[in-house]
Amino acid sequence: MEYTASLVQLNIDERISARRKDALSRGIPVADDETLQFLLLTLAAVKPTRILEIGTAVGLSTVAMLYECQNARVTTMELEEERYLEAKQNFADFDVSDRVTAHLGDAGEILAMMDGGFDFVFLDGPKAQYEKYLFDLKRLMKKGAVLFADDVLLYGWVSGEEPTPQKRHSIVDKIRSYLDTVTKDRDFITSVLNVGDGVALSVYRGEQES
Numbered sequence: 001m002e003y004t005a006s007l008v009q010l011n012i013d014e015r016i017s018a019r020r021k022d023a024l025s026r027g028i029p030v031a032d033d034e035t036l037q038f039l040l041l042t043l044a045a046v047k048p049t050r051i052l053e054i055g056t057a058v059g060l061s062t063v064a065m066l067y068e069c070q071n072a073r074v075t076t077m078e079l080e081e082e083r084y085l086e087a088k089q090n091f092a093d094f095d096v097s098d099r100v101t102a103h104l105g106d107a108g109e110i111l112a113m114m115d116g117g118f119d120f121v122f123l124d125g126p127k128a129q130y131e132k133y134l135f136d137l138k139r140l141m142k143k144g145a146v147l148f149a150d151d152v153l154l155y156g157w158v159s160g161e162e163p164t165p166q167k168r169h170s171i172v173d174k175i176r177s178y179l180d181t182v183t184k185d186r187d188f189i190t191s192v193l194n195v196g197d198g199v200a201l202s203v204y205r206g207e208q209e210s
Contacts, residue, residue: 010037012064015192020060031061035196040068048072048120054107054133055125057133060086063094077103077110077152118142123149128171130178138187143206152179153198
């Protein structure tokens, strides 16, 4: 893993890199370099025009996605108001505000009220809610859409490579339940990859006949 990680060349706008470093220094969760590289690679292959993001944080991954996909729009949602407001400022600073629809609130409630047609979903919000979101995500995704779920191995706890702290058993169980559900769902084809802190990459094949 150390060797492959050393090969990551994250070629993004220097201003995004600087703000990512600043966010990390303040304890704000941003995608690590390996995950962001794989996310941008996947976007380059899929070339989506409608992206749904759950978990805006301060909007830096949103900006990076929009820089990679020049013809795309992003609908994103964030629960914490302070981060949401900082994200809005970042969208303005990077001149992408007109390509972003940003929501402040609980993703589960927002998803239930949304219409479909998304061809890419970046799932990076509350990990314990991933399985809960899946019902609405299937409704909102086009056939052939890609679902990119981040942090699904969670420090090696989910895979069992590292012992799970006592207080984290609940979230580990919920992530495992999500992985079990999405990998067994015939409407998806899914691979779980040891990229960054774990990525579950799923392609929505549409509802299969039983």
